[in-house]
Amino acid sequence: MINPEELAKHYTRFRVTERILLTGHSHQAWPDVAFEAQQQAWLDTAEHVDEVWDLAFQKANEVRRGFARLLDDTPERIALAPNTHELVVRFLSALPLRKRPQLITTDAEFHTIRRQLDRLAEEGVEVIKVPAMPVATLAERIAITVDDRTAAVLLSAVLYTNAHIVPHLHAVQEACERVGAALRHGLRPLLCVGETADERRQGLTFTVVEGQLRAAWAGLNPEAIGRCCLAYEPVWAIGTGLTATPSQAGEVHGYLRGLISELGSRELAQSVRILYGGSVKPDNAAAFTEEPDIDGVLVGGASLEAPGFISIAKKSAAKGGALKE
Numbered sequence: 001m002i003n004p005e006e007l008a009k010h011y012t013r014f015r016v017t018e019r020i021l022l023t024g025h026s027h028q029a030w031p032d033v034a035f036e037a038q039q040q041a042w043l044d045t046a047e048h049v050d051e052v053w054d055l056a057f058q059k060a061n062e063v064r065r066g067f068a069r070l071l072d073d074t075p076e077r078i079a080l081a082p083n084t085h086e087l088v089v090r091f092l093s094a095l096p097l098r099k100r101p102q103l104i105t106t107d108a109e110f111h112t113i114r115r116q117l118d119r120l121a122e123e124g125v126e127v128i129k130v131p132a133m134p135v136a137t138l139a140e141r142i143a144i145t146v147d148d149r150t151a152a153v154l155l156s157a158v159l160y161t162n163a164h165i166v167p168h169l170h171a172v173q174e175a176c177e178r179v180g181a182a183l184r185h186g187l188r189p190l191l192c193v194g195e196t197a198d199e200r201r202q203g204l205t206f207t208v209v210e211g212q213l214r215a216a217w218a219g220l221n222p223e224a225i226g227r228c229c230l231a232y233e234p235v236w237a238i239g240t241g242l243t244a245t246p247s248q249a250g251e252v253h254g255y256l257r258g259l260i261s262e263l264g265s266r267e268l269a270q271s272v273r274i275l276y277g278g279s280v281k282p283d284n285a286a287a288f289t290e291e292p293d294i295d296g297v298l299v300g301g302a303s304l305e306a307p308g309f310i311s312i313a314k315k316s317a318a319k320g321g322a323l324k325e
Contacts, residue, residue, distance in 0.1 A: 057196040057235055076215040084112040091152070092116060100151040101125050104142055108132035110160040117154065132159055139168040143175035150176075190229040191216050192277065192298070193256070197236035205234075206255050213259055222264035230256060230274045231298045237278030238300070246284075249276045250291030257293050282311040289316050 008016050014029035021029055045052050064075035071078075081087035095103075097120075105117055107129045121127040126149075130142050142153060153172055158165055193212040195205045209232065217225055232252050237243050244252075253274050261269035276288045277298030288294050296316055303309045 053240075054197045054236065058198045061196065061199075074211065074215040076212045084110070085116075088112050088116050088154075092120070095151040097125055097151055100149055102128065102147075102149040103152055103154060104128045104130065104145055104150055105154045106130050106132040106138065106142075106156075106159070108159040108161040108164075109154065109156055113154050113156075132161070132164070135159065135164040135166055138166055139171045143171040146172075146175040146178075152176075188227060188229060190231060190275075190298075192231045192233045194232060194234040194238075194278070195236075200234070200236065205252060209252060209256060210259055213256065217263065222268050225260065225264055226268055226271055228272065230260075230272055231277050232256060232274065233277035233298060241279055243279040243281075243284060244276070246287045246291050246294075249278075249288060250293055253291065253293035280312065282308045282315070285312040286315040 010031045010033065011029045013032050013035060014021065016029050041056075044055055048055060060080055061075065063080060064078040067073075067078045068075045079087065079090075081090065101124070103117060103120065103125060105113060105127065109117075117127045128145055130138065130145060132138055142155060146153065153176055155166065155169075155172060157169060191213070193209040193216075195208040199205060199208050213230070217228070220228075232249060234244055253276070256274055257269045257272075260272050273295040274293060275296045275298045276294050277300065279301075280288065280297045280299050281302050285297050288297055297312065299309065299312055302312060
């Protein structure tokens with residue numbers, strides 16, 4: 001149980017001990033440390049300019065670990081965003097809406113969700129708005145609406161229009177788990193794992209990628225794992241022009257293949273394709289696929305230039321590797 005008096009000490013700028021704040025969403029009280037963090041972010045950017053990203057990723061990982069402790073979860077399952085709009089857009093953009101063109105929500109959601117879903121409805125996506133009232137039966141009514149055409153359910157635990165708390169949310173979770181797993185609908189998930197520059201400097205690369213892999217594939221049986229692809233994509237090499245050496249990447253790939261063997265079998269580990277991603281270019285693609293545990297490359301910015309991308313594809317194919325765009 002959190003002591004309100006102890007908590008109030010961290011919200012002095014909002015004067016929470018002097019007044020009662022009943023506002024919600026973006027206008028709730030912010031902790032003093034948030035103001036200090038904003039100032040520090042400004043100073044860090046002024047000091048480091050383009051080199052600030054390692055520090056930013058380090059801070060982001062600290063925040064993920066903090067939320068994971070509060071939620072009794074793993075950091076890899078925590079997504080961060082500067083605002084709810086950006087978080088919802090990222091979430092919606094990852095959904096297989098062509099194969100599962102149905103979204104379920106309520107008629108009592110905050111503007112961010114409502115506006116995005118209304119826009120998708122205009123483009124032909126089926127958006128089902130379940131009446132929020134009576135709230136006591138809302139979760140059950142949403143659960144029976146979920147079917148194999150449903151890509152996602154977007155539902156607040158506390159309704160925006162009336163501040164009612166939605167009970168029995170486990171019913172929605174169970175319905176989504178029953179019909180919503182991508183593996184059950186012919187999709188081939190690609191899991192990307194990788195460490196930040198700071199984590200590599202601390203010698204934590206293997207620890208980080210193992211934690212990410214185990215968290216993402218927790219609960220999957222060997223058959224399901226065999227239908228997945230895996231990519232090692234060090235964070236410090238994404239869009240920076242930096243890249244791991246083939247031997248560095250090969251070492252991590254070998255470690256990942258060993259983990260897959262532990263999760264299933266040696267045969268399973270050999271069947272799962274493990275790709276390298278991170279500033280892959282025409283002049284280095286072949287060197288990566290020469291490594292025995294690198295099955296192909298995951299191409300980012302280089303795919304925007306057709307001649308170079310074709311060159312990468314040919315070199316990867318010549319080495320017997322896979323190419324994922």
